[in-house]
Amino acid sequence: MLTLKSVHTYYGNIHALKGVSLHVNQGEIVTLIGANGAGKTTVLNTISAITPASRGSIAFEGQDITRMPAEQIVRCGISHVPEGRKIFATLSLRDNLEMGGFIRRNRGDVLADMEYFKEKFPILAGRWNQMAGTLSGGEQQVLAITRALMARPKLLILDEPSMGLSPLLVKETFKIIKTLREEGTTILLIEQNARAALHIADRGYVLETGKMVLQGKCQMLLEHNEVKRAYLGKGYREVWED
């Protein structure tokens, strides 16, 4: 569905991605893990053209999207929930969702979807006409994901959906991600909580200073000694396992 071939990206003079290749198949949840600064967010931003690739190629459903601007990529069916949520803080919840459906021509469908999400996520319904900036972190995360879903994406890209959330809300967020997969949305996820990410995903990639160093089924990665040591932490079971 999505294929990156030896993609290089620069942040000003910083060579952030040094030949990253990855693919995401239809219906999968794929996760990227790696230390802070390894370039996880840059991979996502490169896919959605917030920081365009300078070399390499990106294809989505057989179409080359490497040189496509961000506002066009979402029209191809890729919705990106960016790092730090980036909701429209001064717009109402309602308008945030309406803007999520900006690319869709049929206004009736957009309004119907808004009603659908309003019912599905009661925490949004209660504050429908409030400014989104007044929401708590968890509510903003739900809003950000819902806004992205309003575009009816084929592929949803999530950048650290659990960042800054309480453990309870983290669970809630992961529940949403699971339901989305069951509904058939393909997901590319990065998560600082590598263990949780590997548990929910089908396959994972390990990124180190702008290069992919390891990839495989999540089960394999969870048992990989190097991954355990570097990203899962010693004795992680005691802390995280229910």
Place this chain on the structure above:
Amino acid sequence: MTKITLTGQLIQYLFTGVTVGSIYAMVAVGFNIIYNVTDIINFAQGEFVMLGGLIMVFFTVTAKLPLPLAFVLTVAAVTGVGVLMERFTINPLKNASVLTMIIVTIAVSILFKGIAMFVWGKDPYIFPPFSGSKPLFFYGAAIQTQALWVLFMTAVMVVLMTIFYKKTRYGKAMLACADNPEAARLVGIKVNIMILISFALSAAIGAVAGAVITPISLMEYDRGALLALKGFGAAVLGGLGSFYGAVVAGIFLGIIESMCAGLVSSGYKDAVALILLLLVLYVRPSGLFGNVEASKIKEF
């Protein structure tokens, strides 16, 4: 001859102030529309008003077109100028800094001024008021009917812009761009189209301001700079980016100016705007209605 009373005078000053203030408000709103989407202060904003006035003179006096038609054509023409300005000066500057683009707008304002001087010369122009020059008397104050037109057009502008921002898809998209350009792109809003719309809207509002004020205050090629300065003062006073703040601050500035001119000395009239601007920048840089946090994040 009616006796001039103090109440009459005060009403007179107040009314003049509100009229002039409405024009400042429109200029300030024009600044904000562009600033919100781009972070640029468009220094050619005053030139839109000047062009609005002079093109209106051309259509009514020179071409002798009926007033409503002349008005529509004027607004269309200046909107076109705004669109061309964006396409040829702002849009080609990919990844330029905000400061660079602001300097470009200064260059464009000088260009517009030069062209206007070349076309119309240095003399001030006027055309007859929309509905006759017979003033209305109100508690001893003489009120020009054209001033009522100014207020009416300002009110229309406020209502239309409110509907645009609150109800239309593109209006909301513009607010979304102002709020978070990156997120706006991610949901598929074409930011460069929004910038184009913002220039078109600002130019249109400038044209309306120029077209309604010219019968009262005349218009010449170099009027733009001072109007831009006053409008900028109003925009800062109201809080850069705040729509209602700009309207209220513009009218407030007009009233203060007019009171100062009437009660103290008209020589200090223009200084008032600048003193107010300085005071606001010292005491409350976010402006009266501005968002304190937002003003810290923005570059200017």
